[in-house]
Amino acid sequence: MTSCKKCSKNAVVFLPYSGEKLCRKCFLNSVEKRVQKAISRYKMLKISDRIGVALSGGKDSVVLLNILHKIESKFLRSKLFIIHIDEGISKYSINNQKMAKKHASELDITFIQTSYKKIYGKTLDEVIKKAGEGENRRLGACSYCGVLRRKALNTTARETNVDCIATAHNLDDETQTIILNLLRGDLNRLIRNSPLPQKIHPKLVPRIKPLRTIPEKETTLYAYYKNLSHNSKPCPYTAEAYRDDVRFFLNQIESKRPGTKYNILNLYDKLSTKITINQNSIQECIICGEPSVEEKCKACQLLEKF
Amino acid sequence: MTSCKKCSKNAVVFLPYSGEKLCRKCFLNSVEKRVQKAISRYKMLKISDRIGVALSGGKDSVVLLNILHKIESKFLRSKLFIIHIDEGISKYSINNQKMAKKHASELDITFIQTSYKKIYGKTLDEVIKKAGEGENRRLGACSYCGVLRRKALNTTARETNVDCIATAHNLDDETQTIILNLLRGDLNRLIRNSPLPQKIHPKLVPRIKPLRTIPEKETTLYAYYKNLSHNSKPCPYTAEAYRDDVRFFLNQIESKRPGTKYNILNLYDKLSTKITINQNSIQECIICGEPSVEEKCKACQLLEKF
Numbered sequence: 001m002t003s004c005k006k007c008s009k010n011a012v013v014f015l016p017y018s019g020e021k022l023c024r025k026c027f028l029n030s031v032e033k034r035v036q037k038a039i040s041r042y043k044m045l046k047i048s049d050r051i052g053v054a055l056s057g058g059k060d061s062v063v064l065l066n067i068l069h070k071i072e073s074k075f076l077r078s079k080l081f082i083i084h085i086d087e088g089i090s091k092y093s094i095n096n097q098k099m100a101k102k103h104a105s106e107l108d109i110t111f112i113q114t115s116y117k118k119i120y121g122k123t124l125d126e127v128i129k130k131a132g133e134g135e136n137r138r139l140g141a142c143s144y145c146g147v148l149r150r151k152a153l154n155t156t157a158r159e160t161n162v163d164c165i166a167t168a169h170n171l172d173d174e175t176q177t178i179i180l181n182l183l184r185g186d187l188n189r190l191i192r193n194s195p196l197p198q199k200i201h202p203k204l205v206p207r208i209k210p211l212r213t214i215p216e217k218e219t220t221l222y223a224y225y226k227n228l229s230h231n232s233k234p235c236p237y238t239a240e241a242y243r244d245d246v247r248f249f250l251n252q253i254e255s256k257r258p259g260t261k262y263n264i265l266n267l268y269d270k271l272s273t274k275i276t277i278n279q280n281s282i283q284e285c286i287i288c289g290e291p292s293v294e295e296k297c298k299a300c301q302l303l304e305k306f
Numbered sequence: 307m308t309s310c311k312k313c314s315k316n317a318v319v320f321l322p323y324s325g326e327k328l329c330r331k332c333f334l335n336s337v338e339k340r341v342q343k344a345i346s347r348y349k350m351l352k353i354s355d356r357i358g359v360a361l362s363g364g365k366d367s368v369v370l371l372n373i374l375h376k377i378e379s380k381f382l383r384s385k386l387f388i389i390h391i392d393e394g395i396s397k398y399s400i401n402n403q404k405m406a407k408k409h410a411s412e413l414d415i416t417f418i419q420t421s422y423k424k425i426y427g428k429t430l431d432e433v434i435k436k437a438g439e440g441e442n443r444r445l446g447a448c449s450y451c452g453v454l455r456r457k458a459l460n461t462t463a464r465e466t467n468v469d470c471i472a473t474a475h476n477l478d479d480e481t482q483t484i485i486l487n488l489l490r491g492d493l494n495r496l497i498r499n500s501p502l503p504q505k506i507h508p509k510l511v512p513r514i515k516p517l518r519t520i521p522e523k524e525t526t527l528y529a530y531y532k533n534l535s536h537n538s539k540p541c542p543y544t545a546e547a548y549r550d551d552v553r554f555f556l557n558q559i560e561s562k563r564p565g566t567k568y569n570i571l572n573l574y575d576k577l578s579t580k581i582t583i584n585q586n587s588i589q590e591c592i593i594c595g596e597p598s599v600e601e602k603c604k605a606c607q608l609l610e611k612f
Binding site for chain 2: 178179181182183184185186187190242245249252253256257260262263264266267270271274275
């Protein structure tokens with residue numbers, strides 16, 4: 001049996017990029033420390049922040065909530081809120097909601113809930129059904145859902161008067177997105193993903209990603225070793241072929257050259273401090289008044305089609 | 307038979323990213339026009355430039371030489387020079403040299419030749435042999451050769467008093483390098499690859515890449531339809547596993563989503579105009595006096611090991 005690098009117990013986790021072997025307890029500590037480090041490094045939180053945690057009920061969001069709850073409990077003037085959005089994806093959304101509510105009540109955190117139906121008058125199922133088989137369908141359920149969720153999260157967070165929205169994007173999500181935006185040639189979206197909480201428009205609630213330095217494998221292990229219940233079923237619409245290609249490539253490269261995902265994130269962070277977002281490019285949507293880079297926001301453009 | 311988009315002849319080439327079908331003549335014209343456009347767009351050349359063409363004798367360099375010769379013949383005050391470097395890779399280098407000399411005499415262009423043996427006192431074969439099987443060998447012949455070629459090309463170009471060095475990097479090379487530097491987290495090397503000819507140190511001859519917008523498939527077709535002889539045998543040391551992984555990924559993505567390589571290049575070009583190189587970071591090597599980002603240049607560091 002190999003022993004833990006930090007104590008004498010049996011190691012259960014191996015981190016290839018650092019060569020560390022860790023026992024259960026030291027591994028959990030290590031993840032929490034790295035989250036705390038990312039929060040400090042990127043100045044994600046202030047001591048009196050009202051923090052909205054985007055909780056879907058999936059693995060990563062449950063891990064995020066639990067770690068943030070642990071960190072936040074040391075700061076008496078801060079306060080956590082859970083923001084849960086019901087996309088309206090038949091059974092999947094119902095299971096998600098159950099999980100989210102369970103964690104909210106276990107940790108005694110205010111649970112704020114909204115839904116696509118309430119905000120847009122349509123569930124995602126209804127949107128997808130109407131999209132049919134034509135060009136609209138081709139755009140993919142994930143890109144519809146992304147647009148609708150981003151807006152729903154922002155308006156709900158603003159109404160709740162939180163200072164920031166914490167989302168559960170991990171290292172894998174972040175590096176995939178960087179590569180995807182590069183392959184799409186989308187400089188604006190590439191830059192917009194900066195790790196620093198940015199107040200680029202008075203109506204836009206800054207977003208933070210405390211798990212952005214944690215590999216997906218480790219959020220999975222964290223949930224497992226902490227015995228955190230979550231909805232482990234994949235979304236029935238998940239079929240993001242492009243992201244899957246990028247995920248496969250990055251995982252293949254990472255297994256050959258451990259640390260590659262960190263290389264990408266570190267380079268991206270250096271780049272994003274050198275390039276600033278043109279704040280004038282954010283205006284208010286002529287239909288709904290929400291912040292938008294175009295005359296009409298993406299959500300209104302999308303809903304107009306149906 | 308499908309007919310050419312631009313004339314009535316039979317189409318022989320299909321360009322998936324633009325949807326164009328072209329006959330032999332219109333395809334060759336199209337490649338030449340795009341090279342000319344890249345030269346103008348990135349202000350690669352001035353009308354009275356002395357241009358050093360790095361000619362290995364391989365396909366891309368032969369294509370570059372022929373297109374530049376055609377373009378340059380319209381400018382009476384400019385002059386082309388061929389710079390050929392003999393790496394000393396047994397038969398491979400001998401074949402390359404034959405090809406390079408053949409094209410030089412056919413086009414009646416001054417042929418300047420040097421070799422690793424003359425400059426460094428060692429052929430690449432000797433360097434690789436000495437590197438043996440240890441850690442040095444692992445670094446790969448291509449990375450040794452890259453370091454030695456870069457310096458040899460620069461000093462020879464400077465002695466020839468040319469205003470720039472034209473290299474035959476095509477769209478595939480460029481996009482692979484962008485992704486590789488991202489995966490390695492190497493911001494300096496990422497930025498250094500800018501398309502604009504840059505005079506960042508008095509001893510560094512600016513480098514231009516007129517073929518950077520031409521996909522590798524098209525340089526191959528250009529050589530084929532122009533019947534340009536070249537050394538088609540691969541270098542015996544070619545085994546750049548990392549670049550091969552990236553090449554495979556990019557070709558797979560490009561075949562699914564034609565235009566992806568252009569997306570990457572265009573995004574990179576936008577980025578590189580927003581970020582400038584810190585000129586102070588270039589100093590002179592304490593051993594050879596050549597420009598270097600470190601105290602000792604990479605070539606001197608490498609040769610010191612043997």
